[in-house]
Structure formats: C-alpha cells, structure tokens
Amino acid sequence: MAELSPAVRRGAVRLPTPAWFQAYGVYAAVAVLVLFNAVFTDHFLTGANLRTQLVQVAPVVIVALGMALVIGTEGVDLSVGSVMALAAALLPLYLGYGLLSALLMALAAGAVVGAVNGTLVAVVGLQPIVATLALFVGGRGLALVLADGQLKQIANPGLLGLGTDDVLGVPVVVLIAGVLALLVAGVVHRTTFGRRLVAIGGNRAAAGLAGLPVKRVLIGVYVVCGVLAALAGVLATARLTASDPSTLGTLMELSAITAVVVGGTPLTGGSVRVLGTVCGALLMQLLRATLVKHDLPDSTAQMAQAVIILVAVYVARERRSR
Amino acid sequence: MAPPDAAPAAPPPGPDEGPTAPAVLEAVGIGKRFPGVVALDDVSLTLRRGEIHALVGENGAGKSTLIKVLTGVHRPDTGEVRLDGRPVAFARPSDAQHAGVTTIYQEVNLVPLMSVARNIFLGREPRNRLGLIDFPRMHREAAALLAGFGVTADVRHPLGSLGVGTRQMVALARAVSVRAGVVVMDEPTSALEPREVETLFRVIGDLHDRGISVLYVSHRLEELYRICDRVTVLRDGRLVHTGDLADLDRMQLVAMMLGREVSEVRRHGRTGFGEDHHPDREAVLTASGLTRRHVLDDVSLELRPGEVLGLAGLLGSGRSETAKALAGALPLDSGSVTVAGRRLGRPSPAAAIRAGVSLLPEDRKAEGIVAGLSVRENIVLAAMPRLSRAGVVSRARQDRVVQVFMKRLRIKASGPEQKVGELSGGNQQKVLLARWLCLEPKVLLLDEPTRGIDVGAKAEVQALVDELAQEGLAVLLISSDIEELVEGADRLVVLRGGAVAGELTGERVGEGELLEVLAAHAPAAGSGPDDEEVRHDG
Numbered sequence: 001m002a003e004l005s006p007a008v009r010r011g012a013v014r015l016p017t018p019a020w021f022q023a024y025g026v027y028a029a030v031a032v033l034v035l036f037n038a039v040f041t042d043h044f045l046t047g048a049n050l051r052t053q054l055v056q057v058a059p060v061v062i063v064a065l066g067m068a069l070v071i072g073t074e075g076v077d078l079s080v081g082s083v084m085a086l087a088a089a090l091l092p093l094y095l096g097y098g099l100l101s102a103l104l105m106a107l108a109a110g111a112v113v114g115a116v117n118g119t120l121v122a123v124v125g126l127q128p129i130v131a132t133l134a135l136f137v138g139g140r141g142l143a144l145v146l147a148d149g150q151l152k153q154i155a156n157p158g159l160l161g162l163g164t165d166d167v168l169g170v171p172v173v174v175l176i177a178g179v180l181a182l183l184v185a186g187v188v189h190r191t192t193f194g195r196r197l198v199a200i201g202g203n204r205a206a207a208g209l210a211g212l213p214v215k216r217v218l219i220g221v222y223v224v225c226g227v228l229a230a231l232a233g234v235l236a237t238a239r240l241t242a243s244d245p246s247t248l249g250t251l252m253e254l255s256a257i258t259a260v261v262v263g264g265t266p267l268t269g270g271s272v273r274v275l276g277t278v279c280g281a282l283l284m285q286l287l288r289a290t291l292v293k294h295d296l297p298d299s300t301a302q303m304a305q306a307v308i309i310l311v312a313v314y315v316a317r318e319r320r321s322r
Numbered sequence: 323m324a325p326p327d328a329a330p331a332a333p334p335p336g337p338d339e340g341p342t343a344p345a346v347l348e349a350v351g352i353g354k355r356f357p358g359v360v361a362l363d364d365v366s367l368t369l370r371r372g373e374i375h376a377l378v379g380e381n382g383a384g385k386s387t388l389i390k391v392l393t394g395v396h397r398p399d400t401g402e403v404r405l406d407g408r409p410v411a412f413a414r415p416s417d418a419q420h421a422g423v424t425t426i427y428q429e430v431n432l433v434p435l436m437s438v439a440r441n442i443f444l445g446r447e448p449r450n451r452l453g454l455i456d457f458p459r460m461h462r463e464a465a466a467l468l469a470g471f472g473v474t475a476d477v478r479h480p481l482g483s484l485g486v487g488t489r490q491m492v493a494l495a496r497a498v499s500v501r502a503g504v505v506v507m508d509e510p511t512s513a514l515e516p517r518e519v520e521t522l523f524r525v526i527g528d529l530h531d532r533g534i535s536v537l538y539v540s541h542r543l544e545e546l547y548r549i550c551d552r553v554t555v556l557r558d559g560r561l562v563h564t565g566d567l568a569d570l571d572r573m574q575l576v577a578m579m580l581g582r583e584v585s586e587v588r589r590h591g592r593t594g595f596g597e598d599h600h601p602d603r604e605a606v607l608t609a610s611g612l613t614r615r616h617v618l619d620d621v622s623l624e625l626r627p628g629e630v631l632g633l634a635g636l637l638g639s640g641r642s643e644t645a646k647a648l649a650g651a652l653p654l655d656s657g658s659v660t661v662a663g664r665r666l667g668r669p670s671p672a673a674a675i676r677a678g679v680s681l682l683p684e685d686r687k688a689e690g691i692v693a694g695l696s697v698r699e700n701i702v703l704a705a706m707p708r709l710s711r712a713g714v715v716s717r718a719r720q721d722r723v724v725q726v727f728m729k730r731l732r733i734k735a736s737g738p739e740q741k742v743g744e745l746s747g748g749n750q751q752k753v754l755l756a757r758w759l760c761l762e763p764k765v766l767l768l769d770e771p772t773r774g775i776d777v778g779a780k781a782e783v784q785a786l787v788d789e790l791a792q793e794g795l796a797v798l799l800i801s802s803d804i805e806e807l808v809e810g811a812d813r814l815v816v817l818r819g820g821a822v823a824g825e826l827t828g829e830r831v832g833e834g835e836l837l838e839v840l841a842a843h844a845p846a847a848g849s850g851p852d853d854e855e856v857r858h859d860g
Contacts, residue, residue, distance in 0.1 A: 191715060192710050199703055203692040204596075206689050206692055209671050209681060210671070212672070271694055296589045
C-alpha cells in the first residue's frame with residue numbers, strides 16, 4: 001500500500017484522486033475531446049460528422065452494454081464478435097421467410113450461444129475466458145459454414161432500412177443503441193435481476209449463501225450479452241448492405257471490453273457502469289476520429305487508445321488496493 | 323549446500339534423551355504484526371534435536387504465522403530465529419529448505435504433473451556422464467526411499483495420480499532425502515485415512531529415531547498425546563505454555579488453548595447469567611445422520627423454538643460444517659434436514675431460506691458482506707424478491723425495512739447508502755444479522771457471531787440473541803469463546819472429529835463440564851471419525 005501515489009495525496013496541487021478518475025474520468029475525457037475538436041477541428045460540430053461518429057460507435061455500444069453486465073459478474077465474453085458473424089450469416093438464409101423471422105433467428109442464435117456460455121461458466125464451472133473462447137472460435141466457424149464462406153449482398157429493403165433510415169432525424173441504429181442503454185441502466189439499477197447480478201459479481205460466495213439463484217442469473221447475463229451482440233451483428237450487416245461472416249465483428253470483443261473498462265467498470269466485478277460504458281465507447285471513437293482528422297495515421301490512434309486503457313486499468317487497480 | 327550438514331550427521335539420540343538434547347531450531351521473542359492485527363507478540367519456541375513438538379492453539383492463535391516465520395515465508399518484526407544456535411534470516415522458503423528446515427503443508431507443495439521420482443529429486447536429480455538426468459538411477463533410488471515409508475506406488479507415475487496420503491509421504495520422503503534436520507507438519511492428518519495416519523506415525527517415529535526434529539501442528543488431541551514429546555500452546559498471538567506433554571492432562575491442555583483456568587472453572591461451575599428459555603415445544607429443525615466424508619460423521623441434532631443451542635468443539639471439529647449443512651450450503655453424502663415437519667429436498671441455501679433457516683456465516687468478509695454495495699442493498703439481498711414487484715425492486719419497501727432494522731440493531735453508518743466495506747466489523751455483522759432477520763426466519767444459525775467485533779457490539783449481539791430466542795426463534799450458536807457459549811446457550815452439543823461427542827443440558831451446561839467433554843478421549847484410540855460412537859450424555 002505504501003507505493004500508492006503519495007504525491008497525489010499530499011501534493012501541493014490537489015490532483016484528482018484515482019477514485020475520482022475512475023468515477024468521472026471518462027466523462028471528463030469525452031468532454032475535453034469534444035471541446036478540443038469544436039475549437040481545432042474543421043467541420044467537427046456539423047450534423048453530418050456527428051452523425052457519422054454516432055452511427056459508427058452504435059454497434060460497439062450495443063455489444064459493450066452486454067459486455068458490461070458480464071464483466072459486472074466478474075466474467076468476460078470473448079464470443080461477441082463471433083455471435084455478430086453468426087447473426088450476419090443467418091440473415092440471408094431466413095430473409096426468404098420474411099424480415100421478422102430472419103431477425104428472430106439471428107437473435108435466437110445469440111441467445112443460444114449466450115446460454116451455452118452461461119452454462120459453461122455457471123454450471124460446469126469453467127473460467128469465463130476459457131468458456132467463451134470456445135465459442136469465439138467455434139461461433140465464427142459455424143457462421144462460415146452456414147454462409148458457405150461467402151459474402152452475400154442484402155436486398156431486403158426493411159433490413160437495409162435499419163442501417164440507413166432516420167427517425168426524427170436520428171439514425172435508427174443510434175436510436176436503438178440509446179434506448180438499449182437506458183433499458184440496460186434500468187435493469188441494472190431497478191430490477192432484482194440487475195441487483196443480484198451486481199451482488200454476485202461483488203461476492204459470489206455471499207450471494208450463494210444468501211439464497212440467490214446464482215446459476216440462473218449468470219446464465220441470464222450471458223444470454224443478454226449474446227442477444228445484444230447478435231443485434232449488433234444485424235445492424236452492422238444492414239449498414240454494410242451485405243452479410244460478411246468472415247470479417248464482421250472481428251476484434252469486437254476487445255473494443256467492447258475496452259469501452260467497459262475505460263468506462264470505469266472494474267474487471268473484478270460487483271459494479272456495472274452503463275453510462276460510463278457508453279462514454280467509454282464514445283471516447284475511443286472520438287480519439288481515433290480526432291487523430292485521423294489531424295492527419296495522424298491510424299497506428300497513432302491505436303497507441304493513444306492503448307495509453308487510455310492503461311490509465312483506466314491503473315486507476316482501477318489503485319482504487320482496489322486501498 | 324548449506325551449513326547445517328552437522329544436523330543429520332550427529333549421532334541419533336535415543337528417544338528418551340528428551341530435555342538434554344540440544345536446540346536445533348529456536349524462535350526467540352518473535353513479534354509479527356499485520357495491518358490492524360498483532361499476529362505474534364513475543365513468542366518463543368525451542369525445538370530440540372529429535373523431538374516431536376506439538377504446536378497447538380485455536381483459530382487466530384498465531385500457529386500459522388509462527389510456522390511461516392520459522393520457514394522463511396514471513397520475516398519477524400522483532401526477535402530472531404536461530405538454527406543450531408546461530409541467528410538466521412531466511413529471506414524465502416527455499417533458504418529455509420536449503421538450511422534443512424522443510425515444511426509439509428496440508429496441500430502438498432509439489433508438482434502434480436511430474437513423476438513421483440522427479441518430485442523427490444526436483445532440483446538435485448542424479449546425472450549421467452552426459453550431464454543428463456539419470457532416470458534409471460533416479461527411479462531406483464526413489465523407489466527404495468519410498469519403500470522405507472511403506473509406499474509402493476510406481477515412481478514413474480505423475481504425483482497427481484496418487485492419493486492425498488501417499489502424496490504426503492512423497493513430500494516427507496523428499497524432506498528426508500534432502501537431509502532435513504527439521505520437518506514442520508501443518509495438520510498432516512486432516513485428509514488422511516486411518517490406515518494412512520498409521521503409516522505417517524510410523525514414519526514420524528522413524529524420523530525421531532534418526533534425530534530429525536518434527537514440529538507437529540494439529541488439533542487432534544489423540545494424535546498429540548500419541549506421538550508428541552513436548553507441546554507449545556499459543557493463544558491470541560501469545561505464548562501460553564511450553565513444556566512436556568506428559569505433564570499436562572487433556573483437560574489442562576484444552577483449558578489453555580481456550581484461555582480458561584481449570585481450577586477456576588471447576589470451582590465456579592456454571593456462571594450463566596443468560597436467561598434460560600423454555601424449550602418445551604416440538605423441534606422446529608431436526609437433522610439426522612448428516613454425513614460427509616472427512617468432514618461430518620453422522621451428526622444428528624434438534625433445535626426447538628425459543629432455545630439457544632450451543633454447538634461446541636475445538637477447531638476442526640465440524641462446527642461450521644454442521645451449520646452449513648443445516649443451511650443447505652454443504653453437499654452431503656447422506657443425512658437429512660427437516661424443518662417444521664417438512665424435509666428439505668435437494669439442499670440449497672435458497673431451499674433452506676425458503677424453509678425458514680438462515681445462516682450467519684463464520685467468515686464475514688468472504689461469505690457475508692458484499693463490500694462494494696450499500697448497507698441497504700446488503701440488508702435486502704436475501705429478501706429482494708419480497709421487496710419487489712414483477713422483478714422491479716421497490717425502493718420504498720426496501721427503505722422501510724432497512725430503516726426498521728438499522729434502528730433496531732443500532733447500525734452505525736452515515737446512512738443506508740454508505741458502502742458496507744467502510745463500516746466497522748461490528749456494524750458489518752449487524753448488517754448481516756439484519757439481512758437474515760428481515761426474512762423472519764424460524765431458525766437462525768450463528769457461526770461465530772461476535773468474532774472480531776468490538777466489546778460494545780459484542781454485548782449488543784449477545785443481548786439480541788437472547789431476545790430473539792425469547793421471541794420464539796430457534797438459535798444455533800457457534801462460538802470459540804467458551805464463556806459466551808456457556809452463558810448464551812441453554813443446551814450444548816459437543817462435536818469432535820466431525821461427530822457428536824456429547825450433549826450437555828440443564829444444570830450440566832457449564833464450563834467445567836464442557837471442558838471435560840472436549841478433552842475426553844475418543845472411544846477408539848482414534849485416527850478417524852469413523853470409529854467414534856454417537857454418545858449422548860445427560
């Protein structure tokens with residue numbers, strides 16, 4: 001404990017404490033980036049640009065919401081990217097039966113993968129990282145088999161509309177992400193499911209002894225995460241106007257985990273920060289956009305993102321060891 | 323490798339050499355503190371050549387810390403460790419090992435995936451002319467070594483394929499073959515079958531004959547009296563007694579471990595100022611034949627409304643496990659729990675809670691509180707479904723319950739939204755009590771409810787237990803504090819080795835009587851719980 005930033009605590013200048021950073025750092029960083037861009041970046045505060053940024057970040061937000069729940073239970077779900085690919089692969093197969101059945105099949109696939117993940121974690125007792133690694137590999141394999149390894153163009157106007165339409169000037173994708181964020185926040189803070197999830201993440205042994213249905217809740221959490229990932233897969237496919245199971249959602253698990261961690265949700269479980277997660281995803285998106293717009297290569301953006309992740313994890317570590 | 327080659331080379335002393343034998347390993351005035359706790363306070367221990375020295379004490383006595391100081395895991399804050407009269411400072415366990423001090427932990431610290439032979443010779447494998455491991459020779463020597471311990475396992479098999487007992491023998495064989503002068507054994511028999519225990523004792527006898535000293539930590543009195551020459555008793559981090567074991571009878575030894583004066587206890591008899599309750603009604607909870615291998619052996623007991631039943635026993639006797647079994651939190655091999663006439667089907671904490679059984683677990687931090695959540699959320703954790711509508715929690719209902727219990731139990735917090743992790747131990751315990759009481763249970767199982775909480779909170783908790791019993795609750799009270807147990811309980815069930823060793827009722831609920839049962843010989847000079855008969859006194 002002695003190595004904890006004594007400078008911060010007794011420093012002449014009152015620097016924000018790690019606890020403050022973990023709680024509010026992500027909001028401050030988003031605000032700083034927005035201000036910076038408003039002043040120094042041309043055409044940043046234009047409708048078109050904001051729209052592009054939000055549309056691009058929406059699928060990440062949707063996946064990250066599910067990921068935040070899983071991480072809140074001291075778990076992790078590596079299979080989300082593969083679930084997106086699986087959903088994408090299923091869409092063209094069932095669009096012949098109508099848009100609704102295709103959507104249901106895609107989301108059901110997410111639920112099934114989530115149930116398998118949850119069962120492996122809660123009932124079989126595997127480490128989440130190992131359990132979901134199996135479907136990370138297998139899910140994409142299955143998606144490629146279903147799609148015959150091919151990219152398929154999507155012509156269904158209803159599905160394409162999900163990617164391009166607006167409601168009251170807001171892109172549908174963004175609207176869905178926003179509504180889901182509110183919904184997930186409500187679930188986390190206001191339902192028995194949400195509170196149990198947090199308690200299980202905080203102290204699984206105590207939750208079990210308090211009679212909580214630990215296994216059921218854990219399975220439920222992974223199912224929600226799977227369904228959200230499948231939905232993200234559907235929306236991304238609609239934007240691409242093609243089902244591309246070989247590349248859709250690759251590295252999405254890492255983007256989602258990053259958003260959650262940067263948003264201040266500890267990897268050790270026991271807390272879920274929904275707004276923080278949304279802002280975490282936004283922060284990474286804005287950071288990249290900012291650097292790209294100032295003619296720095298993408299590789300620089302990646303390194304900047306790495307720094308943010310390290311800061312987020314460092315801040316969380318300090319907090320815990322106290 | 324290291325200096326103390328002299329140790330094993332010395333002539334093997336006869337078993338009766340006893341007190342005149344020179345000291346091999348000494349701890350002198352050891353003090354060790356951890357944040358918030360003094361683990362050891364001026365503790366000294368002398369281990370003489372060739373003796374089997376028992377180290378005993380209840381939970382928190384400082385046994386483990388002392389072992390860790392002696393074997394280089396911890397460094398003492400004050401005092402020093404001496405080996406063959408010279409001060410030594412082991413920086414890490416391997417230093418101690420090189421110097422001839424080997425520890426055999428319950429969970430043997432060897433490499434399960436490597437062969438038995440490789441484990442024995444790890445780090446000092448015999449080499450052939452090419453500098454490679456000479457496997458035939460290694461296997462031959464390992465087999466010969468193990469044969470001396472009565473182990474006939476194939477030394478080429480991975481260690482992990484052996485039973486716990488055999489693995490322990492392998493660890494011992496390794497210790498002996500590195501020419502250890504001192505072997506520290508921490509609860510070596512806790513996972514052994516009676517037959518394996520016999521082999522272990524034979525090996526220990528063998529070590530003794532070779533002049534190797536053994537520091538033997540165990541809470542099984544039978545074992546201590548069978549094999550140990552001398553004993554050191556620790557309590558609350560302090561040295562209570564050290565001397566020949568033969569000079570102490572079991573009663574005196576137990577009294578020392580628990581911090582009671584035998585003469586005083588015998589004179590006073592029963593102190594009891596706690597109210598006596600009237601358990602004349604029918605049992606609300608009946609447990610019969612609770613059995614789990616190595617843990618519980620045919621434990622049966624009854625709890626009646628309005629009584630406080632004390633569950634007594636030394637460390638490792640199966641008290642906490644019994645409570646957990648009653649609360650559906652310990653999988654059983656056989657046995658049943660019946661609550662209010664209904665047998666609990668597949669035991670689970672949820673089923674037990676539904677039936678009206680609540681358990682306040684022993685380890686408050688690990689199994690009780692959710693430190694990151696608020697006082698309110700911790701209190702309503704188990705009652706959440708009752709305080710919500712269609713899966714949506716009702717803050718108003720929660721707040722009402724929380725307010726009532728924070729007031730009734732006088733929980734000191736800045737408010738219901740303060741994080742439980744920030745509260746004092748006593749207040750955390752009250753939060754947990756509130757969690758269970760708001761379920762309105764029929765049976766309350768309290769495992770060490772006053773451990774680690776301040777005096778004021780302790781008195782409040784004790785008064786609350788009394789009050790709850792008067793209101794008709796059936797309470798099971800587990801405590802290592804024998805005074806608390808005798809004063810708080812109307813009836814005592816004593817456990818030993820996972821089985822019921824006796825029961826004290828009415829006038830016989832007293833410290834003296836309890837000590838007698840605790841110190842009594844197990845019926846069969848016993849190695850395992852298997853031989854013990856269920857005996858009901860009084």
